[in-house]
Amino acid sequence: xxxxxxxxxxxxxxxxxxxxxxxxxxxxxxxxxxxxxxxxxxxxxxxxxxxxxxxxxxxxxxxxxxxxxxxxxxxxxxxxxxxxxxxxxxxxxxxxxxxxxxxxxxxxxxxxxxxxxxxxxxxxxxxxxxxxxxxxxxxxxxxxxxxxxxxxxxxxxxxxxxxxxxxxxxxxxxxxxxxxxxxxxxxxxxxxxxxxxxxxxxxxxxxxxxxxxxxxxxxxxxxxxxxxxxxxxxxxxxxxxxxxxxxxxxxxxxxxxxxxxxxxxxxxxxxxxxxxxxxxxxxxxxxxxxxxxxxxxxxxxxxxxxxxxxxxxxxxxxxxxxxxxxxxxxxxxxxxxxxxxxxxxxxxxxxxxxxxxxxxxxxxxxxxxxxxxxxxxxxxxxxxxxxxxxxxxxxxxxxxxxxxxxxxxxxxxxxxx
Amino acid sequence: xxxxxxxxxxxxxxxxxxxxxxxxxxxxxxxxxxxxxxxxxxxxxxxxxxxxxxxxxxxxxxxxxxxxxxxxxxxxxxxxxxxxxxxxxxxxxxxxxxxxxxxxxxxxxxxxxxxxxxxxxxxxxxxxxxxxxxxxxxxxxxxxxxxxxxxxxxxxxxxxxxxxxxxxxxxxxxxxxxxxxxxxxxxxxxxxxxxxxxxxxxxxxxxxxxxxxxxxxxxxxxxxxxxxxxxxxxxxxxxxxxxxxxxxxxxxxxxxxxxxxxxxxxx
Numbered sequence: 001x002x003x004x005x006x007x008x009x010x011x012x013x014x015x016x017x018x019x020x021x022x023x024x025x026x027x028x029x030x031x032x033x034x035x036x037x038x039x040x041x042x043x044x045x046x047x048x049x050x051x052x053x054x055x056x057x058x059x060x061x062x063x064x065x066x067x068x069x070x071x072x073x074x075x076x077x078x079x080x081x082x083x084x085x086x087x088x089x090x091x092x093x094x095x096x097x098x099x100x101x102x103x104x105x106x107x108x109x110x111x112x113x114x115x116x117x118x119x120x121x122x123x124x125x126x127x128x129x130x131x132x133x134x135x136x137x138x139x140x141x142x143x144x145x146x147x148x149x150x151x152x153x154x155x156x157x158x159x160x161x162x163x164x165x166x167x168x169x170x171x172x173x174x175x176x177x178x179x180x181x182x183x184x185x186x187x188x189x190x191x192x193x194x195x196x197x198x199x200x201x202x203x204x205x206x207x208x209x210x211x212x213x214x215x216x217x218x219x220x221x222x223x224x225x226x227x228x229x230x231x232x233x234x235x236x237x238x239x240x241x242x243x244x245x246x247x248x249x250x251x252x253x254x255x256x257x258x259x260x261x262x263x264x265x266x267x268x269x270x271x272x273x274x275x276x277x278x279x280x281x282x283x284x285x286x287x288x289x290x291x292x293x294x295x296x297x298x299x300x301x302x303x304x305x306x307x308x309x310x311x312x313x314x315x316x317x318x319x320x321x322x323x324x325x326x327x328x329x330x331x332x333x334x335x336x337x338x339x340x341x342x343x344x345x346x347x348x349x350x351x352x353x354x355x356x357x358x359x360x361x362x363x364x365x366x367x368x369x370x371x372x373x374x375x376x377x378x379x380x381x382x383x384x385x386x387x388x389x390x391x392x393x394x395x396x397x398x399x400x401x402x403x404x405x406x407x408x409x410x411x412x413x414x415x416x417x
Numbered sequence: 418x419x420x421x422x423x424x425x426x427x428x429x430x431x432x433x434x435x436x437x438x439x440x441x442x443x444x445x446x447x448x449x450x451x452x453x454x455x456x457x458x459x460x461x462x463x464x465x466x467x468x469x470x471x472x473x474x475x476x477x478x479x480x481x482x483x484x485x486x487x488x489x490x491x492x493x494x495x496x497x498x499x500x501x502x503x504x505x506x507x508x509x510x511x512x513x514x515x516x517x518x519x520x521x522x523x524x525x526x527x528x529x530x531x532x533x534x535x536x537x538x539x540x541x542x543x544x545x546x547x548x549x550x551x552x553x554x555x556x557x558x559x560x561x562x563x564x565x566x567x568x569x570x571x572x573x574x575x576x577x578x579x580x581x582x583x584x585x586x587x588x589x590x591x592x593x594x595x596x597x598x599x600x601x602x603x604x605x606x607x608x609x610x611x612x613x614x615x616x617x618x619x620x621x622x623x624x625x626x627x628x629x630x631x632x633x634x635x636x637x638x639x640x641x642x643x644x645x646x647x648x649x650x651x652x653x654x655x656x657x658x659x660x661x662x663x664x665x666x667x668x669x670x671x672x673x674x675x676x677x678x679x680x681x682x683x684x
Binding site: 001004011012015317318320321322323324325326327328329330331409410411414 | 537543547
């Protein structure tokens with residue numbers, strides 16, 4: 001009987017295609033918006049997770065809260081050395097100097113992102129050398145004028161990639177440095193930008209992605225105006241389980257050295273806590289959109305109920321005929337319930353497709369605008385919930401019209417014109 | 418109605434049909450009436466207005482009879498047809514249809530009786546317009562829970578009986594009024610009901626087609642169908658072999674056992 005009901009419902013819906021589609025619209029919009037936000041959220045989470053995997057689960061970022069900090073609170077190279085030598089749970093620590101500057105050759109002058117790195121930097125964010133090599137110990141110690149530049153930068157400044165031994169001029173805050181290229185590395189734009197912004201990096205993405213130039217921190221220190229002050233450093237714990245302990249120890253040490261523990265100037269962030277924050281934001285967004293979508297589903301459901309009531313009135317005579325030839329109240333109830341559930345279920349399925357399409361559209365637009373790189377992910381849980389919800393809407397809002405149809409008196413129904 | 422009761426009903430029905438088959442072959446007559454109405458009253462109330470449509474109707478109709486119920490409009494013949502057809506319930510009195518007491522059945526049980534025991538032919542045809550004639554004829558079989566193959570077979574038989582087999586795949590709007598009414602008759606007989614009810618079946622047809630349709634009924638009656646025909650036209654009623662006349666909710670004339678020919682005379 002259910003199979004027959006489905007057949008009848010389909011043929012009756014097919015007879016009014018446009019009406020069925022318009023009725024489904026509320027459900028389509030509701031489901032589509034939830035699917036869009038959930039799949040973008042999942043995709044975004046995944047992307048961020050991927051980026052942070054570069055930093056690793058053992059890494060903790062120690063930041064100076066600028067709102068609380070006084071001039072003497074910033075972290076200096078002595079602190080970094082103390083952390084490296086005096087805390088057992090710390091394996092590596094790095095405090096890169098970072099600055100926006102320019103590099104020039106005969107071919108032109110380009111904006112660069114200049115990082116003064118220490119030997120530990122490579123442990124946090126490996127520089128993938130394509131030509132040449134990393135810096136040597138003596139280059140770090142004696143502040144050799146050497147740089148590593150990324151592929152894209154080499155291409156832009158020299159017109160080729162293998163430029164080992166070539167010279168260029170690096171400038172930052174008006175100071176110049178004539179340097180020799182000792183290495184060319186892979187361009188790692190996205191993961192670096194995540195890394196950089198986790199350091200509190202401040203380069204302006206709207207002016208286009210700059211090229212990346214690295215030099216020993218000692219060398220960079222001669223042109224980057226830092227006054228030996230870091231607002232953020234990266235610490236790697238000896239193992240992921242001890243990442244919280246490492247963060248706490250570093251903060252305790254810094255507060256002891258400064259005697260500023262009562263102002264809580266420093267804070268530590270690790271992968272888990274950053275992920276927590278991101279999850280929080282995504283969850284709030286998801287709940288907000290879901291609430292709006294819930295309203296849309298209710299409105300859509302009322303639309304379904306409305307059109308089903310119209311349908312019951314239009315088909316009163318048909319109901320009478322069916323009852324005269326032996327349809328029970330249950331048969332009629334089932335027929336109309338099936339119809340409303342098919343309406344909302346089909347609307348839900350269309351909504352999933354539309355939502356997925358919209359998510360991919362948004363992600364493509366975001367990528368072409370250079371805002372973000374997110375591949376939407378549709379989890380099976382989201383599909384199941386969407387299907388269950390649209391079915392529930394059909395059942396709930398279908399009951400009243402179907403009961404009305406089922407309880408029509410056969411004689412009155414047959415007399416209806 | 419539960420599945421169990423359905424099965425019980427069906428079993429009982431089969432048994433009856435088998436019995437009927439034996440009796441036909443022996444040319445004997447079932448002593449029990451198909452319809453037994455006793456002192457049936459029905460009053461309609463709309464607001465302050467009360468209208469007593471049936472005032473103590475008693476009648477018995479036997480297997481194989483072709484009965485015409487006649488009467489002017491407002492006489493109560495439509496009410497009688499609704500009660501006989503199990504579409505409506507009476508206020509008091511009793512009604513046995515094929516030995517089943519109808520008086521106290523629920524809505525769903527009445528639906529089952531309509532499906533199994535009664536075939537309707539209406540003045541305004543009442544076919545579903547969006548499906549083919551064959552699908553219309555199959556509809557009672559759908560509600561009886563029959564499988565697709567069995568439905569197709571029995572629908573074809575019924576359409577054949579009314580001479581419409583070649584039109585089976587057409588929709589009602591593609592055929593003539595007479596053909597639509599033939600399809601409606603096919604739908605009414607497809608469940609092999611105990612009783613065929615026709616309510617002014619020729620009211621929407623021209624006189625030529627009306628005669629055709631009445632010929633179909635006559636033929637079905639000759640083949641053993643029990644038919645109750647509601648009409649106000651004498652020439653249509655003349656196809657029946659028993660006339661019951663209703664006025665003001667009472668039976669004022671019944672040709673049963675009098676001049677009319679046919680099986681009714683034997684009682």
